[in-house]
Amino acid sequence: MSRAVVETQRSLGGDPNEPAVQIKPRKGWLHLDLGIIWSYRELLYFLVWRDLKVRYRQTAIGAGWVLLQPLLTMVLLTVVFGKLAKVPSDGLPYPIFSLAALLPWTMFSNSLSRGSESIVGNANLVTKVYFPRLILPLSGVLSPLVDFAVAFVVLIGMMIWYGIAPQANIVTLPLFVLLSVLTALSVGVWLSALNVRYRDVRHTVPFLVQIWMFASPVAYPLSLVPEKWRFLYSLNPMVGVIEGFRWAVLGQASPDFLLISVSVGVSLGLLAGGVIYFKRMESKFADEV
Amino acid sequence: MSNIAIKAENLSKVYRLGMGKRRHDTLRDQITAGLTSFISRNARNSNNSESILWALRDVSFEIKKGEVLGFIGRNGAGKSTLLKVLSRITEPTAGLVEIRGRVASLLEVGTGFHGELTGRENIFLNGAILGMKKAEMLRKFDEIVAFSEVERFIDTPVKRYSSGMYLRLAFAVAAHLEPEVLIVDEVLAVGDASFQKKCLAKMQTVGKEGRTVLFVSHNLSAITSLCQRVIWLQSGEIADNGNPHQVVSNYLSASSQIQPSQKWPDPNLAPGNDITRACSMRLHSNGHNTDVIDIRQPIIFEMEFEVLKPGHVLVPCIGLERDDGLVVFVSHDRDPEWRRRPRPVGRFKSSVHIPGNFLSEGRFIIGAGIITEAPLKVHFDVNPAVAFQVVDSFDGDSARGDLAGQMVGAVRPLLEWKNELSDSPNPLLSHR
Numbered sequence: 222m223s224r225a226v227v228e229t230q231r232s233l234g235g236d237p238n239e240p241a242v243q244i245k246p247r248k249g250w251l252h253l254d255l256g257i258i259w260s261y262r263e264l265l266y267f268l269v270w271r272d273l274k275v276r277y278r279q280t281a282i283g284a285g286w287v288l289l290q291p292l293l294t295m296v297l298l299t300v301v302f303g304k305l306a307k308v309p310s311d312g313l314p315y316p317i318f319s320l321a322a323l324l325p326w327t328m329f330s331n332s333l334s335r336g337s338e339s340i341v342g343n344a345n346l347v348t349k350v351y352f353p354r355l356i357l358p359l360s361g362v363l364s365p366l367v368d369f370a371v372a373f374v375v376l377i378g379m380m381i382w383y384g385i386a387p388q389a390n391i392v393t394l395p396l397f398v399l400l401s402v403l404t405a406l407s408v409g410v411w412l413s414a415l416n417v418r419y420r421d422v423r424h425t426v427p428f429l430v431q432i433w434m435f436a437s438p439v440a441y442p443l444s445l446v447p448e449k450w451r452f453l454y455s456l457n458p459m460v461g462v463i464e465g466f467r468w469a470v471l472g473q474a475s476p477d478f479l480l481i482s483v484s485v486g487v488s489l490g491l492l493a494g495g496v497i498y499f500k501r502m503e504s505k506f507a508d509e510v
Numbered sequence: 511m512s513n514i515a516i517k518a519e520n521l522s523k524v525y526r527l528g529m530g531k532r533r534h535d536t537l538r539d540q541i542t543a544g545l546t547s548f549i550s551r552n553a554r555n556s557n558n559s560e561s562i563l564w565a566l567r568d569v570s571f572e573i574k575k576g577e578v579l580g581f582i583g584r585n586g587a588g589k590s591t592l593l594k595v596l597s598r599i600t601e602p603t604a605g606l607v608e609i610r611g612r613v614a615s616l617l618e619v620g621t622g623f624h625g626e627l628t629g630r631e632n633i634f635l636n637g638a639i640l641g642m643k644k645a646e647m648l649r650k651f652d653e654i655v656a657f658s659e660v661e662r663f664i665d666t667p668v669k670r671y672s673s674g675m676y677l678r679l680a681f682a683v684a685a686h687l688e689p690e691v692l693i694v695d696e697v698l699a700v701g702d703a704s705f706q707k708k709c710l711a712k713m714q715t716v717g718k719e720g721r722t723v724l725f726v727s728h729n730l731s732a733i734t735s736l737c738q739r740v741i742w743l744q745s746g747e748i749a750d751n752g753n754p755h756q757v758v759s760n761y762l763s764a765s766s767q768i769q770p771s772q773k774w775p776d777p778n779l780a781p782g783n784d785i786t787r788a789c790s791m792r793l794h795s796n797g798h799n800t801d802v803i804d805i806r807q808p809i810i811f812e813m814e815f816e817v818l819k820p821g822h823v824l825v826p827c828i829g830l831e832r833d834d835g836l837v838v839f840v841s842h843d844r845d846p847e848w849r850r851r852p853r854p855v856g857r858f859k860s861s862v863h864i865p866g867n868f869l870s871e872g873r874f875i876i877g878a879g880i881i882t883e884a885p886l887k888v889h890f891d892v893n894p895a896v897a898f899q900v901v902d903s904f905d906g907d908s909a910r911g912d913l914a915g916q917m918v919g920a921v922r923p924l925l926e927w928k929n930e931l932s933d934s935p936n937p938l939l940s941h942r
Contacts, residue, residue: 241608241609241610241611242598242608242609242613243606243607243608243609244595244596244598244601244602244606244607244608244609245602245605245606245607246601246602246603246604246605247601263638263643263644264638264639264641266638267634267635267638267639268638270635271624271627271631271635274626274627274631275624275626275627278626278667279626345618345621345622346621346622346639347599348599349599349617349618349621350597350599350615350617350621350622350639350640351597351598351599351613351615352639352641504600504601505601507594507599507600508525508600
């Protein structure tokens with residue numbers, strides 16, 4: 222229980238088991254009060270659930286889109302980069318090399334787009350109901366995780382086709398999925414709050430996602446990046462995610478763990494900054510959205 | 511002390527008009543504004559101080575547990591802002607509120623309803639949004655469905671619902687919340703008569719169950735029948751607080767005192783800023799300066815104002831409200847002569863013509879002001895400015911014709927109807 226709540230109960234002389242709140246202008250910028258999100262977990266669940274229910278309603282092939290999107294992109298990349306440009310693929314067949322990156326990438330880019338649109342897109346909720354606003358970018362970021370799980374079936378199918386058996390590395394997979402969600406959340410939290418005030422964000426995100434994809438080893442291997450640029454390159458947290466993901470699933474040469482820890486660090490730093498910025502702007506959302 | 515559910519102390523909420531709310535919608539605006547402020551910091555500051563709106567100003571009150579409290583006041587008096595602050599949707603600029611007990615606020619019926627989801631799915635989603643636990647919703651599900659009277663369509667997407675069904679379902683969810691403090695904004699203004707009756711009955715039972723209810727409405731009879739106490743807000747401040755009948759009657763008599771004309775002989779006391787200032791506002795109809803207007807006659811609203819500083823594009827505008835708060839229309843001066851043209855210093859008279867045979871009977875209030883539209887800046891806004899009564903003489907040549915009873919609607923235009931006698935009557939009918 223936060224200090225403000227306890228104080229309220231004292232001043233009202235009431236039963237400490239009865240919830241009490243104090244509403245006043247917030248001062249300072251380190252007033253995060255993140256614990257409250259846990260008590261709103263059911264709302265988070267229902268928002269993700271709504272997103273999933275609604276997304277493929279009135280589509281002819283429904284959830285088939287979840288499978289088609291990475292598959293079609295894989296075919297496209299294989300033709301353009303694998304066949305025409307003859308980009309190397311670390312000794313793996315190019316289709317599976319790119320698909321293993323496309324799954325976490327698709328999840329990340331969907332999470333990022335949904336996360337950054339989450340406050341403005343739910344303006345009707347923000348202006349009418351109280352709940353911790355961080356629930357919104359969280360729900361936006363989490364719903365593509367379900368799509369990811371479904372699309373993973375495609376990867377399993379491809380692995381069987383190419384006769385690639387998973388190795389012990391596969392147990393580390395959840396960590397890289399988590400890192401991808403974390404990265405999407407950290408950027409999503411920043412952009413969702415910025416989007417409330419500057420609608421430019423809405424127009425920037427598609428470019429950001431596109432540029433980011435080429436700045437990540439999705440269509441090409443990390444080994445193509447010159448050694449001296451590697452560190453700068455790895456400041457992009459998706460480098461760690463994708464390299465780690467490929468390693469966990471396809472088990473080629475072990476990735477550079479220093480590089481992955483840089484990714485984790487950048488991602489956590491972004492998230493901390495994003496949450497602080499978000500909490501600072503939160504109180505103005507209802508007035509500005 | 512322990513029987514207090516809500517305690518508000520010196521609550522204030524300030525909005526920056528025009529400049530603040532959408533001040534820097536794009537980064538480019540922010541950058542240019544940053545530059546301007548660097549160049550002329552003082553000029554900007556003086557502008558800012560005048561574009562401030564106190565939506566709430568030093569509002570203090572206490573509400574006892576189990577009390578049903580109503581808020582009344584004209585549009586823009588701060589009622590909705592107050593409810594938003596109490597619901598924690600927006601933060602007060604100053605002051606403090608303490609609330610004891612679980613709060614549910616119902617500022618809109620069906621918040622978060624999604625058209626693609628079925629009635630069943632929306633019950634769960636809306637319940638979660640309003641703060642119900644899943645177990646609680648499962649327990650009350652049948653009751654909610656029964657209350658909503660849409661059993662047959664519960665698995666149909668709500669986008670196929672009629673608006674009545676939609677409202678009934680949405681209110682059914684809200685009505686089954688069991689908070690200790692319930693905050694309700696004008697939900698009774700929607701829906702048909704039977705729905706409103708049902709809502710009122712439900713609200714009454716909620717009040718009798720010993721819950722604290724805060725209730726905003728323009729429906730004064732609902733307020734007096736439901737509430738034990740009423741607070742009347744005026745321009746963000748508490749104008750009266752106490753016995754419902756007393757407060758409502760004070761409120762009504764105050765609104766009936768709005769005159770058909772206003773004058774500000776002392777320019778220092780007139781609304782406005784250093785760019786423009788109001789001088790007078792008045793109504794006339796058929797050559798008379800009167801507040802009782804024949805429904806068939808056009809009404810002229812006239813506003814005189816002084817331009818003190820040249821070089822600004824100034825747009826006079828009015829908003830017309832019915833006395834129950836319904837906004838009938840707003841109108842901005844579109845005189846082509848002054849469109850986008852900065853006004854020189856001088857005294858202007860701007861008038862607008864509201865046609866006869868257009869408004870319905872009843873009492874109307876006009877608010878008037880002067881703004882600059884792009885970028886938006888409010889120079890002054892006088893609401894209420896003038897009030898008038900529209901009456902029908904029952905001569906038979908108004909839109910009412912010879913109808914004696916009630917005619918609903920905010921406007922009652924005399925529309926052109928045409929009838930033609932079809933020369934060949936339907937043979938099937940003519941043989942019957």
